[in-house]
Amino acid sequence: MKLELQNITKYYGKYPALKNVSAILTEGVYGLLGPNGAGKTTLINILIGILSANGGTICLDGKNTAKMGRRYFDKIGYMPQYPQFYANFTVREFLTYMCQLKGVDKANESIGSALKFVNLEEHYSRKIGSLSGGMRQRLGIAQAILNNPKLLVLDEPTAGLDPGERIRFRNLISRLANERIILLATHIVSDVEYIAKEILLLQKGTLVMQGTPSELEKSIKGKVWEIFANEKDMALMVDTYCVSNIKQQGTSYLLRVVNNDKPFENAKPVAPNLDDLFLYTFFQSSEGQV
Incomplete structure (x- = not known):
């Protein structure tokens, strides 16, 4: 059919x-x-x-x-x-x-x-x-x-x-x-x-x-990053970038950032998922500088 x-x-x-x-x-x-x-x-x-x-x-x-x-x-x-x-x-x-x-x-x-x-x-x-x-x-x-x-x-x-x-x-x-x-x-x-x-x-x-x-x-491969940050930097990143997930690990935070370019020198590329795609496609213009 x-x-x-x-x-x-x-x-x-x-x-x-x-x-x-x-x-x-x-x-x-x-x-x-x-x-x-x-x-x-x-x-x-x-x-x-x-x-x-x-x-x-x-x-x-x-x-x-x-x-x-x-x-x-x-x-x-x-x-x-x-x-x-x-x-x-x-x-x-x-x-x-x-x-x-x-x-x-x-x-x-x-x-x-x-x-x-x-x-x-x-x-x-x-x-x-x-x-x-x-x-x-x-x-x-x-x-x-x-x-x-x-x-x-x-x-x-x-x-x-x-x-x-x-x-x-x-x-x-x-x-x-x-x-x-x-x-x-x-x-x-x-x-x-x-x-x-x-x-x-x-x-x-x-x-x-x-x-x-x-x-x-795969269409957003190379546009998803993970980065560790302290509480102060984490708050700044949330205001600046599209952040799809935040996980606290001890006194630090592991952030998942969706961005066309590498947001910080210590950011590491990771495999995208559909949540990342959803954020990238529908909210890039209103939440952060994708």
Whole structure:
């Protein structure tokens, strides 16, 4: 399966929320990474049909999705950033309702399979209002996969989750990736660092980079440094440079600095990671003299 975005453009009034975004996605997990306001949710809403683009086309296996109509939407599963649930519905009542909305055949079978997948089988009779935050997020995944979608779109799916639930959620996503395209929009690097086939970096409505995590990390090779400093120098460096991490070691501090040039004579180059890339790409102009 192949999803092609061709010059997707969207304006809100005169403000360009998306500017000629083009990408090709095949089966696997894709991370859509960018700070708040980058255009991630706008792009998602165009993909799933909530918004219309002002320009560009989306093609699925060579067919214009605008002309496919229901045949395209039947292939989509979507989990919004903040799923809205009916607190007094039981888990099963809610999923039955969603099956009716989606026109899912064999609803009981689909519900049973989805609950088993997200490990909520034992909670099917509980009121949604009594579920924990992590369980509600897993219920959000369950409703998104009821129709066995070929395109699964997740908008900030780990918002508000503790580290344990976040890891569990990532594992669920990885297991879903076979024979479908998953687009996971987030501003949290760790959500996609280990599971994404490729990452798309969106900045101010423009797709600035796309590639595998290792390819993207290599793009800033030679621009990440480590340096030991005392407390006074550490404070000065934080004010002057893009610092991605500070670790206290005894009376000194080990700083990880993202900068085009060697910041100090005793700075040592280190291998970049995606946090460094995120900082370099999105915050270099506002935090320090990259």
